[in-house]
Amino acid sequence: MTRRILLIAGLAGTLGMTACAPATLFEWGNYEPALYAYAQNPENRQLYQEALEQAIKRGLERDALAPGLMAELGYLHLEAGNTAEALRYFEEERARFPESAKLMDRMIEGLSGTGVARGTN
Amino acid sequence: MRIFRTLAMTALTCGGLALGACVTGPPPKSYVAMRAENPRGILVVPALNSTVSVDAADYFVSTISRPIAERGYYVFPAHMVKRLLEEEGLSDAGLVHQADASNFGRIFGCDAVMFVEITRWESQYIVISTSTNVEFKYTLKSCETGSTLWSDTQAMSYSPQASNSGNPLADLLVQAVVSAIEKAQPNYIPLTQQANLIATHTVGRGLPAGPYSPDYGQDREQFPD
Numbered sequence: 001m002t003r004r005i006l007l008i009a010g011l012a013g014t015l016g017m018t019a020c021a022p023a024t025l026f027e028w029g030n031y032e033p034a035l036y037a038y039a040q041n042p043e044n045r046q047l048y049q050e051a052l053e054q055a056i057k058r059g060l061e062r063d064a065l066a067p068g069l070m071a072e073l074g075y076l077h078l079e080a081g082n083t084a085e086a087l088r089y090f091e092e093e094r095a096r097f098p099e100s101a102k103l104m105d106r107m108i109e110g111l112s113g114t115g116v117a118r119g120t121n
Numbered sequence: 122m123r124i125f126r127t128l129a130m131t132a133l134t135c136g137g138l139a140l141g142a143c144v145t146g147p148p149p150k151s152y153v154a155m156r157a158e159n160p161r162g163i164l165v166v167p168a169l170n171s172t173v174s175v176d177a178a179d180y181f182v183s184t185i186s187r188p189i190a191e192r193g194y195y196v197f198p199a200h201m202v203k204r205l206l207e208e209e210g211l212s213d214a215g216l217v218h219q220a221d222a223s224n225f226g227r228i229f230g231c232d233a234v235m236f237v238e239i240t241r242w243e244s245q246y247i248v249i250s251t252s253t254n255v256e257f258k259y260t261l262k263s264c265e266t267g268s269t270l271w272s273d274t275q276a277m278s279y280s281p282q283a284s285n286s287g288n289p290l291a292d293l294l295v296q297a298v299v300s301a302i303e304k305a306q307p308n309y310i311p312l313t314q315q316a317n318l319i320a321t322h323t324v325g326r327g328l329p330a331g332p333y334s335p336d337y338g339q340d341r342e343q344f345p346d
Contacts, residue, residue: 025191025333035183035200036310039176067190067333068198075201099162099195102230 026066029055049076067097071104078111087111149325152344155270158263160232161332162195164225167203168237168257169214177242177309178214184313185237188321193334197229226264233270236260241276244307249293251300252280253307259320261328271328275316279303 034051037044052073059065074089087108094104165185170178182199190196211217218236225234241256256276262269281303283295321327329344330336 025193026187028187032183032187032314036180038200039179039183066187067195068186068201071198072201075198075204079204093198097162097195099230099232100197103197103228106228 025064027055027059027062027064028066029058031055031066031069045076049073052076065096067100068093070096071100071107074107078107083111147326149343149345150271151346152271152329153346154263154268155261155329155344156341156346158233158265158270160194160261160263160270162197162230162232163189163235163261164197164202164229164231164233164264165189165199165235165237166217166225167206167214168239169218170239170242172239172242174242177239180309181237181239181313184310184317185235188314188317189235189328190333192321192328193331193337194328195331195333197231202229222262222264222267229264231264233261234264236262242309244304246300246304249297249300250280251303251307252278253303253309253312254278255309255312255316257313257316257320273320273326275320277312277316279308279312 030051034044034048038048052069056065056069056073059069070089070093074086074093077083077089078086090104090107090111093100094108165182168178168181168185182203186196186199206212206217211220218238222234225231236259238258238260239255240258241254244251244253254276257274259271259273259275260269261271281299283292283299286292286295319327324343325345330338330340
């Protein structure tokens with residue numbers, strides 16, 4: 001039984017690799033399992049935060065930062081009351097992914113309390 | 122048993138990856154609306170759960186961003202978006218899904234919004250075999266016009282199988298144990314990941330390459346008008 005399953009796993013893996021497994025565009029680290037764990041139990045918040053931090057670090061290292069991760073981490077900081085950190089991550093997300101500009105501007109405005117919109121598009 | 126299950130799941134997921142990467146199945150869809158809109162940023166709103174499994178939508182959120190982003194799109198931070206909607210009094214996914222897609226453009230600045238309905242999320246135990254089933258309906262709508270740009274449905278099943286050892290009674294026992302394990306703690310996540318991957322990555326059926334993909338704008342043959 002073990003051998004058969006191993007064989008299937010091996011075959012599927014080989015197929016995936018030799019046929020056409022694409023290199024991932026972005027670095028996700030443990031984002032998915034950590035968010036799942038956090039959804040299962042709010043006590044896993046720290047785990048989720050660490051997974052985001054690690055995925056971001058690795059993503060920056062190979063120039064493959066995944067969309068949304070900086071914002072997710074910023075939002076965790078916002079929830080924890082670390083507004084300076086939150087602001088930093090929201091600005092970083094905005095700078096790296098122009099698609100996020102409108103949402104990030106809203107978050108940044110809310111935080112800085114100035115009500116002045118930054119370069120919108 | 123745990124190891125077998127993990128291995129089987131790995132096989133499933135790997136198989137899914139291979140499938141997602143290059144299977145061409147039914148005839149391609151029309152990508153006229155998708156090309157015309159040419160979305161860059163996709164907002165995934167919380168899934169609408171039409172099953173009796175209360176946790177399904179909460180778990181689903183962890184599986185949907187990555188496959189869409191890997192097709193080359195900016196995907197808005199799904200968990201943060203969920204919380205922001207809750208803050209706005211929109212914790213009911215039913216309300217979110219009824220809203221006109223153009224509202225999301227105003228709030229989030231998205232080009233398109235992905236609605237996912239969970240229509241199946243269950244583990245059935247029949248005699249001595251268990252089958253775990255999931256089914257999702259995906260609809261991508263324009264944040265500008267509200268019209269549908271792309272849609273898909275994916276159903277996945279998984280039944281753990283004990284192999285034939287030549288001793289029918291022993292096989293029956295092993296099958297019952299394997300089944301009971303799956304029943305006690307069905308693992309929906311690999312099936313969900315596989316469904317999302319196939320939905321978004323299948324050539325001619327999934328999402329055409331987005332702006333962050335090296336294939337962007339060069340896959341008109343695979344994703345025709």
